[in-house]
Amino acid sequence: AQTVTQSQPEMSVQEAETVTLSCTYDTSESDYYLFWYKQPPSRQMILVIRQEAYKQQNATENRFSVNFQKAAKSFSLKISDSQLGDAAMYFCAYRSYNNAGNMLTFGGGTRLMVKP
């Protein structure tokens, strides 16, 4: 079974600064998807960014970008120009490409605090 590990339970960043959240995963598969979800205090789960393992280019979405290291099984999220609204729980998730059930496996989460 695949496992996803987020080694930083909490992180803090100064507003307008850059922060990187770490995620590692364990899999024997070569084709898969990786995701970062954001959960603000409203509890809603919001997709931040997605990476397909066959793509060498790192995904970016505005201020959010990833550093995908397939050989190292690492998938970190970089948030640039941090804003107060970025304060949330962030979850890394994995999905096998050949997963018939389409389910995701999640890491334990990182709580990000943004200081004004």
Add this chain to the structure above:
Amino acid sequence: DAGITQSPRHKVTETGTPVTLRCHQTENHRYMYWYRQDPGHGLRLIHYSYGVKDTDKGEVSDGYSVSRSKTEDFLLTLESATSSQTSVYFCAISVKGRTGELFFGEGSRLTVL
């Protein structure tokens, strides 16, 4: 908005009582999921469904059952609630044509005293 609603949004119950959480979707998606969220564990899959009356177990299925008699509704039942089932429960759907992501409901907070 993926058209997912969960009910109830909050519930407090006592140990040993049955509890049913409902997930309703408006767009006839085939795959539906129940996850629970606990501090330090992220979200863990309880059960999922791949069609009417077609369900399968997830990672933490003990103590839970599910039913899907209609495409739009996926029910999660705790036959006899225990304090260890105090959690936030999320329903999710997989949307055909989207690349792998899940869309989540707003969560149901269950407290078992």
